[in-house]
Amino acid sequence: MPLLQVKNLKTYYQTARGYVKAVDGVNFQIEEGEVFGLAGESGCGKTTVALSIIRLLPPGGRIIDGKIIFNDKNILTMSEEDIRKIRWKKIAIVFQGAMNALNPVIKVGDQIVEAITTHENVSKEDAWKRTEKLFEMVGIDPSRAKDYPHEFSGGMKQRVMIAMALACNPQLLIADEPATALDVIVQAQILKLMRELQRKMNLSMMLITHDLSIIAETCNKVAIMYAGKIVEYADTKRIFRDPQHPYTRGLINAFPSIRGPKRKLISIPGTPPDLLNPPSGCRFHPRCPYTNDKCKKIEPELKDIGERHYVACHMSW
Numbered sequence: 656m657p658l659l660q661v662k663n664l665k666t667y668y669q670t671a672r673g674y675v676k677a678v679d680g681v682n683f684q685i686e687e688g689e690v691f692g693l694a695g696e697s698g699c700g701k702t703t704v705a706l707s708i709i710r711l712l713p714p715g716g717r718i719i720d721g722k723i724i725f726n727d728k729n730i731l732t733m734s735e736e737d738i739r740k741i742r743w744k745k746i747a748i749v750f751q752g753a754m755n756a757l758n759p760v761i762k763v764g765d766q767i768v769e770a771i772t773t774h775e776n777v778s779k780e781d782a783w784k785r786t787e788k789l790f791e792m793v794g795i796d797p798s799r800a801k802d803y804p805h806e807f808s809g810g811m812k813q814r815v816m817i818a819m820a821l822a823c824n825p826q827l828l829i830a831d832e833p834a835t836a837l838d839v840i841v842q843a844q845i846l847k848l849m850r851e852l853q854r855k856m857n858l859s860m861m862l863i864t865h866d867l868s869i870i871a872e873t874c875n876k877v878a879i880m881y882a883g884k885i886v887e888y889a890d891t892k893r894i895f896r897d898p899q900h901p902y903t904r905g906l907i908n909a910f911p912s913i914r915g916p917k918r919k920l921i922s923i924p925g926t927p928p929d930l931l932n933p934p935s936g937c938r939f940h941p942r943c944p945y946t947n948d949k950c951k952k953i954e955p956e957l958k959d960i961g962e963r964h965y966v967a968c969h970m971s972w
């Protein structure tokens with residue numbers, strides 16, 4: 656039984672102009688101890704998937720269909736009280752841009768203590784001891800727990816956010832672009848730390864990124880998302896060895912570090928569609944070099960092409 660199963664998830668945002676179909680029929684699962692990558696260009700719905708899993712959507716956001724089964728229970732039909740028992744304790748999240756959300760006037764250690772005491776019935780002293788251990792775990796001298804956020808570099812703040820997410824010993828950690836705002840060297844350090852913690856704690860992880868080189872180095876499995884849908888899903892090695900969907904191929908072409916620096920980079924022409932009015936048929940068809948009439952009219956299903964490699968493309972060969 657997988658730890659998490661997302662089935663036919665649809666999450667829309669109600670806006671003055673209509674419904675933004677941010678996530679529109681998404682399926683995937685995460686096994687225990689697995690690192691699952693969710694990749695795709697900006698605006699394709701990655702964060703919305705993450706926020707749906709913990710049911711923390713911004714105003715206007717609504718899950719309109721689907722199931723999210725975690726440890727055999729459907730998160731989407733749970734009471735607010737039951738979801739609160741799971742959020743942070745079982746499923747924790749490092750939000751996109753989270754390091755800038757630390758409260759500037761509270762010592763970082765106290766912010767973690769507060770996170771712990773809000774979710775667990777422990778004394779402040781014990782929570783402080785745990786915070787010091789968490790600091791060690793993420794590679795920060797525990798004495799720094801008494802410092803304020805402005806005394807930390809970006810990389811250190813991100814380590815603090817990871818410590819905060821791990822504070823209640825979750826089963827699943829969702830990390831939404833955990834390294835994106837950092838320079839390349841610090842990015843590599845953060846990802847190395849996450850890999851180490853994942854192995855040490857046998858964490859299941861969902862790593863969200865637009866950067867396929869991060870997926871290649873970190874994830875066991877990957878789902879490629881485009882315009883609110885998953886277009887390809889397989890083992891990471893398989894995706895990079897044998898990408899099937901033209902969008903996946905385009906994304907792989909757009910990243911230099913995966914197959915060596917000598918290849919000419921070709922970016923995908925155009926931009927992702929407005930999800931208020933997504934294109935008919937295959938949502939990628941306006942940007943796809945292989946488009947035919949069928950692609951314009953009929954939406955391709957996500958099909959298993961063998962060895963649990965799934966592709967949603969009429970041309971998949």
Ligand SMILES: Nc1ncnc2c1ncn2[C@@H]1O[C@H](COP(=O)(O)OP(=O)(O)OP(=O)(O)O)[C@@H](O)[C@H]1O
Nearest residue numbers: 668675677696697698699700701702703713715930
């Ligand atoms: N609060 C909101 N109200 C209305 N539309 C929203 C809201 N949040 C996101 N959207 C829209 O939903 C779609 C998916 O957004 P989402 O943030 O999930 O994408 P993403 O893949 O995480 O992008 P990024 O890589 O930029 O973080 C986008 O079209 C976005 O404009």
Ligand SMILES: [Mg+2]
Nearest residue numbers: 701702703751
């Ligand atoms: Mg996002």
